[in-house]
Amino acid sequence: MKDSYAPTPAVAAMAPRLVRVPGVRAVVLGGSRARGTHRPDSDWDLGVYYRGALDLAALTALASEVQGAPVQVAGPGGWGPWVNGGAWLTVDGVAVDWILRDLDRVESVRSDCREGRFEVGTQPGHPLGFWSPCYVGEVALGRVLQDPQGELTALQDAVRAYPEPLRRALVEAAWEADFLVASARKSAPSGDTLHVALCLSRAFGVLAQALHAHHRAWCLNEKGALASAAALPDTPAGFADAVSSALRGLDAPAVETAARVVRDVRAVLDRAAPPPAGPGRPDASVTEGVRSLRADGRGGHSDE
Template sequence: MTDPLLEHLVAVLSGVGGIETVVLGGSRSRGDALPSSDYDLGLYFRDQRPIDVGGLRRAMEPLIDPGSEAIITAIGEWGPWIVGGGWLTIGGQAVDLLYRNVDAVSATIDRAVAGTITVDYQPGHPHGFISTIWLAEVHHCQPLHDPAGAVAGLKCRLQPYPRRLALALVDRFQWEIGFAATGAAKAIARDDRSYIAGSIFRGLACAAQVICAINGRYVMNEKGALALAGGLPLAPPNLGARIDALWDRFAERDHAGAIERLVMIERDVAGLVDDWRRTQDQFPFR
């Protein structure tokens, strides 16, 4: 770690009661951050030793830029999946904190490995909060303070990509691509552009989940998922350009043309899935 701000944040956060592990997530973890990119820090705790939120607020208060908006929530204030955390500005940089319960994440991994996933309504996630997001967070993060190896242990359980998870994601999302296209087509007569756009988005988001699953890739969220999917070995050809063309058609009010492009993507995804199902044993999934 060579980032002075990050080093200071980790030193402060690791001293707060209940914080067992501090991890770096987001673009700074992936290595594609801009100088202005947020610092996304995951704070992991245990059921029996929750974060001392009051202590966290006291520890962070001297670091927060004067006059800036600062939010540090209670555990659970942002719901069961986002949980809680903070939005801060420190040294002119946006610093986002997210609480994560090690025990809850571990149980979610157990269920996912066994082929059970959930999708819940969540503001900020227009396709819903898919439980595998927690797996993606663990897989992609960089542990900065993990003395008991809590997150390191979770990471080990995610490789190789679980076969039952891939099958569950395909079964959950593949059918909806065509279903979304059919629903969008029925709205053309009413010229309900919002419904058509929403249905197309859902179809594309489902396609991204399926493509990433058959490639054994964890998806963090909807943002960037299609770009990720389009660059994978098992993907429809020229996926990015085809999606651009789809939305161009929509912008021109050629709704039928936009939907037809979604249908063609669905057909390509179906062909990829069929091939993948026949050759699964060649892939390093457990």
Template sequence: MATDQAHIARITAALANIRGITCVVLGGSRAVGGATTTSDIDIGVYYEPDILDLHALNQAVTALDDTHRVDLLASPGAWGNWVNGGAWLHMDGTAVDILLRDRTRVLQACIEAQQGTLHAHYQPGHPHAFMNVMYAGELAVCRVLWSDDETLVTQKMALQKYPVALQNAMIAFFGFEAAFSAGLAEKYAKSGDTYYVRAHIMRSIGALNQVLCGLNRQYCINEKRATARIAMYPIRPLDYKKRVDALVCCPRDTDACAALSTLIREVSELCDAHTGSLAVV
């Protein structure tokens, strides 16, 4: 059985010279650390949309797959507008996720990250939102396996320093959302409309996660395991993950709202101490 490094080398060789592909990268936990023996291999494929050879890419993916399944490739747009295509396959039983990224849109997102321009989008698989600047974060933290794209690599280097404008925007944008959503949850906590209340509580927690990522100048590229990552950041409320987990499982809406309000106030104090201000419920 081949090693993961051998799988990654084989994937890179198979994708590198397909027309329209400009860069192949390793992403996810295997790029940033924290991977386990069961972690997927996440491969980012940056492409030129007008010339990408989808047929050749589909053939390459089929050849890499353990059972050589056909039509594994989801073309751009099939999975949504942001996580917009790719393939799920297995190599010696190891799950491999190939994710397509339109390089033109990624480069625009890099500019927006440097400017602190944020916009949120609905995307299956992202319970809070997919942020435009997640594209920039992915590029910043990935490990380049092969590239014929000097512009993309230059942008990656520029993003190694977390932009101050992005930090300010993350705190302001999501600080407002955390407080606003928590306020709505509290307003209706005694109404018996538990779905509505809990949905706002989850939005508020998602926003707090983004605030804490920005405060620590860490790119948030996925909501998965976000609270576990934040638990390792130097600037955070004490026992943040444990308290979020308890809050989510709290049986009474009113008690959950009270616990959330306390967390928001603590994050506000951290923001005041380290940078600017955060709206408070």
């Protein structure tokens, strides 16, 4: 593991202890720190992959011991149908998130993605919804810390290549952006800013997902998605600025700006997809582009 991605000693020490909890199969470093797009104050995200029954009492006891104070651990489903559960810890002044992932469900979603199927579920904390391919992207982009039986490592090797059926499905789903802008156009004259904001936000989120898929790059959630999409090679110039302008306006001119964004992006998507840049990962230019956008104050920050 590269030094720039290496967890602190306190965080690294958690992984071997976590896999000794009955039901836990693997621990993965995820989020921005795994992708190298983190800030100095970014949280440490540990994906805790389990299969079958999980010993929640043992997990809670470990969390409390590690933190040195009581910790409430949310069991499977405690944080909603998709994020699942976990715990928020503070260790040596550093925020560490344990995020539960059901390995059986991850494998099921992976099978769906290979067939070009995905779903978007309602999930607290995810205003655009939770896009099921995130489960697979987390595995592809994560850094395995502990995997005694090799299950997660084998799955990671299997998902290195972005599934072509999923790429096509997410690109084709961009049609919704046109529909959403048309809906916003009807509401803007009456000043219905809530409806306009919701329509445009979702339209741009759908486009961000489609642009990532077009480039065979994983988009894990809304945080940082605009900056990440803007950094992709085929994304139209000025994409992030135009999106930001439309979301600040939320009036009739803003809707027309959004319409131009949709038209320009869909023109890109209608072209053949670029050749793969790597094993299901953005290439170095994408990562550097995201960093540049953040340095300019235009990018977001993703830790989940």
